[in-house]
Amino acid sequence: MKKLGTLLFAIAILALGACNQSGPKEKFLPPSTGGINSLTVVMDTELWKGPVGDKIRDEFAAQIIGLPQIEPIFTIMQLPPKVFKGTTTYSRSILYVEQDSTSLAHIKDDAYAKPQKVAVVTGPTEEVLIKNLDSLAKRAIKEFKAVEITEAQHRFERSLSKDKALEEEFGISLKVPSLYKVGKREDNFIWMDIQIPKGTMNIIAYQMPWDYFKSDSTLVEDIMRMRDSIGQKYIPGPDMPGKTTYMITEKAFSPYVFPAEIGGKKAAEVKGVWEIHGYPMAGPFLTYIINDKENNRKMILEGFTFAPSTEKRDYMFELEAILKTVSFEPAEEPVSD
16 A cells, blocks of 8 residues: 655644643744745645646636736645645645545645645546545635735734724724725715825725615625615715716626625625726625624625726736724613603
């Protein structure tokens, strides 16, 4: 029988070491490294060039929906197993693939560094490897993304805004980096942004009545109507003689809607493209429509980016990481007579 690869052997040694240690003392692990949304794929180069590599690229470098241009879920760096040692093992997200007599498809936490996710896929043939990749890909992508979100939040939590506009207006809090500034605050609307090369990243917040969305069958149309009305009222475009410009939802493509949970509450996650009515500007947006039943409202949080001729994946990922830090203050108890 062929021996298991370097990674599986190391994981077994780590497990044995943990069993032999007395007491609750933890083994020291170095901090994980790597750029946000990067994935280290450890596998034989010949496998990488063939159908197994094609399957990995199809799954882990698939196009992100909701962006105006093609960008992959992860930026992949492939390494052959013989160079997977030392600091290369500290990558935060790792996919280890090996042709071996044992068939495996599982995910290991913190094997070499912390925090870290290591997805391990083995199999005796290319067909089995592809089958195992297919069975694991969805969960692996979800777990890789979760560890990347946590890392993004860790990075910006070092310097947070002390502005209390969101707490005062809506009774919510967000962990927003200190470089974001509130540029507009009106009744039921807050807009904050940050300057980036060639553009801006933006966060807006507002609330809608609990019963605003009447039917699942008209949900997408109702979302677009809501966004367009808010854009017309609060988000103007460039000044154009004889024209009124403002943000609307891109009309050529309907936004994507997914179930989500955020701030401990059920929500709808909406991804799509915004444009400016009456002016050639556009970019991606991410909206969370949160069921805040305790306050009898739908709480709306949105991030959008304007960065022409620039890749926007990591900008939108940062906005997602910020929005997912939302927390709600407890609803006030009614005062009895």
